[in-house]
Amino acid sequence: MSDKHEEHELHMGIPQYLVIFTILFVGTIITYYVALTDLDSRLFAGANTLVALLIAFFKMTCVVLYFMHVRWNGKLIWLTAAGSFVFLGIMFAFTMQDYLTRGAGIFTR
Amino acid sequence: MSDTHAHDYHPPGLQHQFEDMKQQEESNIIGMWMFLAQEIMFFGGLFTAYLIFRSKYPMAFAAGSNHLDAFLGGLNTLVLIVSSLTMALTVYYAQKNNRNMQVIMIVLTMIFGTVFLGVKAVEYTDKYNHGLVPFATWNKKTKGEAQAKTEAPKEVKNFFASEGGKAPAGAKVEEKHDYINPTGQFQWNSQGESNELILEAQKGNFLTEDEKIGYFTNGEIDQKKFEGRVRIFFWIYFAMTGLHALHMIIGLGLMLWLLIMAWRGTYSAQYYSPVEISGLYWHFVDIVWIFLFPLLYLLGRHFIH
Numbered sequence: 350m351s352d353k354h355e356e357h358e359l360h361m362g363i364p365q366y367l368v369i370f371t372i373l374f375v376g377t378i379i380t381y382y383v384a385l386t387d388l389d390s391r392l393f394a395g396a397n398t399l400v401a402l403l404i405a406f407f408k409m410t411c412v413v414l415y416f417m418h419v420r421w422n423g424k425l426i427w428l429t430a431a432g433s434f435v436f437l438g439i440m441f442a443f444t445m446q447d448y449l450t451r452g453a454g455i456f457t458r
Numbered sequence: 459m460s461d462t463h464a465h466d467y468h469p470p471g472l473q474h475q476f477e478d479m480k481q482q483e484e485s486n487i488i489g490m491w492m493f494l495a496q497e498i499m500f501f502g503g504l505f506t507a508y509l510i511f512r513s514k515y516p517m518a519f520a521a522g523s524n525h526l527d528a529f530l531g532g533l534n535t536l537v538l539i540v541s542s543l544t545m546a547l548t549v550y551y552a553q554k555n556n557r558n559m560q561v562i563m564i565v566l567t568m569i570f571g572t573v574f575l576g577v578k579a580v581e582y583t584d585k586y587n588h589g590l591v592p593f594a595t596w597n598k599k600t601k602g603e604a605q606a607k608t609e610a611p612k613e614v615k616n617f618f619a620s621e622g623g624k625a626p627a628g629a630k631v632e633e634k635h636d637y638i639n640p641t642g643q644f645q646w647n648s649q650g651e652s653n654e655l656i657l658e659a660q661k662g663n664f665l666t667e668d669e670k671i672g673y674f675t676n677g678e679i680d681q682k683k684f685e686g687r688v689r690i691f692f693w694i695y696f697a698m699t700g701l702h703a704l705h706m707i708i709g710l711g712l713m714l715w716l717l718i719m720a721w722r723g724t725y726s727a728q729y730y731s732p733v734e735i736s737g738l739y740w741h742f743v744d745i746v747w748i749f750l751f752p753l754l755y756l757l758g759r760h761f762i763h
Contacts, residue, residue, distance in 0.1 A: 359553055366550065370543040374536060377751075381532045384756035394664070397760060401752035409745050416546045416741045418734075423484055426491055433495030437502045444506050449513065 360421045369415045376408045471729030483731055490735040494742050501746055504698050508753065511694065514668040515687045517656055520758020522691030525590060527581060531755035534577050535747060541570035542744040549737045552720075552730035560720045560733070567740070568713045571706055578703055585692070592693045653679055655761060695754055702750060705743045712736045 380401055388396035414420040419430055476482035512519045548563040585591060656679055659665050665673075673684045716736050719725065725733050 359550070361550070363547070363550070366543060366546050370539065373539045373542070377532060377535045377539065380752055380756065381528065384528070384752065384759040387760040389760065398752075398757060401756055402749075405749050405752055408748050412542065412741050412745055412748070416542055417738050418549075422487060425488055426484070429488060429491040429495055433491075433498045436495070437498055437505075440499070440502055440506055441509060445509060445513070448510050 360418065361415065365415070369411050372411055373408050376404050380404045471726075471731075479728060483734070486731040486735055487738070490738045494738065497742060501698075501701070504694065504701065505749070505753075508694050508698070511690050512757075514666060515672060515690065516666065516757075517659060517669060517673070518684060518687035519691045520655075520761060521684075522688040522695070523755060523757045524759065524761065525585075525588065526695070526755050527584070528755045528759055530577055530581055531751050534574050535751045537570050537574050537577070538744045538747050541567050541574070542741055544570065545737045545740045548716075548720075549730065549733050552725045552733045553727050555727045557720065557723050557725075560725065561717065564713055564717045564720055568710060568717070571710050571713065575703060575706055575710075578699065585696075590692050592689060592696060656684075698750055698754065702743065702746055705746070709736075709740050709743055712739065 383400050383404075384397060388400060413430060419426060472479055472482060476485065544563045544566040548560055548567065551559040551563060656665070656669075656673055659669075672687050673679055675683065713736070716733060719732065
């Protein structure tokens with residue numbers, strides 16, 4: 350916030366928006382076709398999900414940085430955007446460290 | 459804005475509590491991001507539920523996912539990405555003082571948003587006809603009931619009860635085409651295949667502890683139990699996509715308001731915060747779908763191809 354920009358500086362033009370759009374579009378098509386190939390048995394168990402999630406994270410980063418203009422926003426907005434994912438990670442990690450360390454329990458029904 | 463401050467000049471969109479337009483703009487964006495952080499946690503609860511149950515019953519989740527139409531899901535992803543582009547361009551044209559292009563881009567965004575909801579409605583109808591809606595009594599297709607009575611009851615045959623888990627290959631085709639499901643039964647696409655996969659996983663010792671208990675009764679695959687685990691997937695599917703669709707509807711409402719305001723020429727290079735923060739909301743909804751698509755539609759897809 351301390352650094353003075355020009356009042357209404359445009360960071361992205363139409364070509365830049367189209368480049369990001371193309372990345373997202375191609376990413377979706379790659380996700381679809383990668384899901385049809387059996388990476389689980391070719392590489393390691395869970396490889397399909399891992400690749401799908403990596404592409405999804407990459408797409409999310411593109412949307413957040415360029416479509417949502419976070420790249421040129423102030424530090425406080427960076428903190429808010431990144432912080433929300435930290436809290437999400439805490440929720441995932443703390444829940445799973447409980448669930449994954451419990452036995453399934455044998456019940457006779 | 460108010461006449462009491464007419465003596466000192468300030469830009470027309472500036473509220474009196476802010477120093478200048480830049481500070482006002484940044485405050486708006488931070489406020490919106492605070493809201494989005496809460497929305498992330500809101501969806502995050504459902505993602506946590508997904509994480510827990512998928513880690514417990516991966517095979518049932520893959521079987522449930524294979525009931526979804528991955529092509530329609532992918533199409534919807536592309537539709538949302540295009541709508542995200544038009545939304546980003548709305549902000550761009552607002553910054554460029556171009557009222558006409560703003561209006562066009564907002565209308566395009568609304569059209570793509572509506573297409574998304576339309577495809578979603580088609581998918582939901584399909585799931586309803588196949589008895590996959592989590593509420594058992596909601597799955598009765600009353601319109602088809604009269605037809606089902608007159609025709610032979612072969613279409614409504616419950617495979618896993620009568621055939622002991624192995625569906626005959628010929629009968630599945632009939633089942634797929636006419637959507638008569640008067641008893642609200644769960645309809646399987648590839649039940650035999652999922653049984654084989656479970657047995658294969660059992661041989662290779664890939665089943666999780668929960669699956670060993672959750673799918674079997676006395677060492678035999680229990681279709682009723684397995685069906686119950688697949689229903690967990692459909693609960694999560696309907697909760698997540700339903701909540702996402704609700705966000706889309708709210709987003710369309712925002713777009714309508716933006717459209718009216720843009721039509722009146724409210725937004726300019728000096729004042730476009732409403733366009734910017736509505737855009738943030740729209741992109742957030744897009745991001746949620748970017749994760750929902752691979753997590754719900756694509757897992758286990760490679761088993762059937």
